[in-house]
Amino acid sequence: xxxxxxxxxxxxLARILMSVMFIVAGYSKIGAYAGTQEYMASAGxxxxxxxxxxxxxxxxxxxxxxxxWTRWVALALAAFCIASAWLFHNVPGDQxxxxxxxxxxxxxGGFLLLACTGAGRFSxxxxxxxxxxx
Numbered sequence: 001x002x003x004x005x006x007x008x009x010x011x012x013l014a015r016i017l018m019s020v021m022f023i024v025a026g027y028s029k030i031g032a033y034a035g036t037q038e039y040m041a042s043a044g045x046x047x048x049x050x051x052x053x054x055x056x057x058x059x060x061x062x063x064x065x066x067x068x069w070t071r072w073v074a075l076a077l078a079a080f081c082i083a084s085a086w087l088f089h090n091v092p093g094d095q096x097x098x099x100x101x102x103x104x105x106x107x108x109g110g111f112l113l114l115a116c117t118g119a120g121r122f123s124x125x126x127x128x129x130x131x132x133x134x
Contacts, residue, residue: 004121011120012067018110019065022077026058043087056080064114067123071115078111 029036029050037047056076063073085104091097119125 008121011114011117012122014110014114015064015067015070015119015123018107018114019061021107022057022061023065024061026054026056026061029054029057045087053080067119067125070119070123070125074111074115078108078115081105081108081111 033050036053037050040047040050040053057080060073060077060080063069064077081104085101085108089097089101089104091101
C-alpha cells in the first residue's frame with residue numbers, strides 16, 4: 001500500500017473519529033433543548049443561537065463524516081471549538097474545566113489540519129472534484 005492510500009485511510013478514520021462527538025452532541029441538544037438554552041444563558045449567550053449550534057454540530061459533524069465541504073466546515077468547527085472553550089470552559093482554578101478547555105483547543109487544531117489537508121480520496125469532496133474535472 002502506498003503512502004497516499006494510507007493517508008487517505010487515515011483521513012477517513014480521522015473524519016469518523018472527529019465527527020462522532022459533534023453528531024451526538026448536536027442530536028442530544030434537540031432532545032434537551034430547554035436545558036441547553038438555560039446552559040447557554042448561564043454563559044451570557046442568547047438561547048436563540050441554539051438552532052445554529054445544533055446545525056453546526058449535527059450538520060457539520062455529518063459533513064465532516066462524509067467529507068462534504070470539508071475545508072469550510074472544518075474551519076467553522078475549529079472556530080466553534082475555540083469559542084466554546086473560551087465561553088464555557090475558561091474557568092481558572094477548576095482543573096476539570098481547564099482540561100475541557102484544552103480538549104476543545106486540541107480538537108480545533110485537528111480541524112485546522114483537516115482544513116489544510118482536505119478530506120482525502122474517500123469523500124464527497126473528492127468525488128465531486130472528479131466529476132467536475134471530467
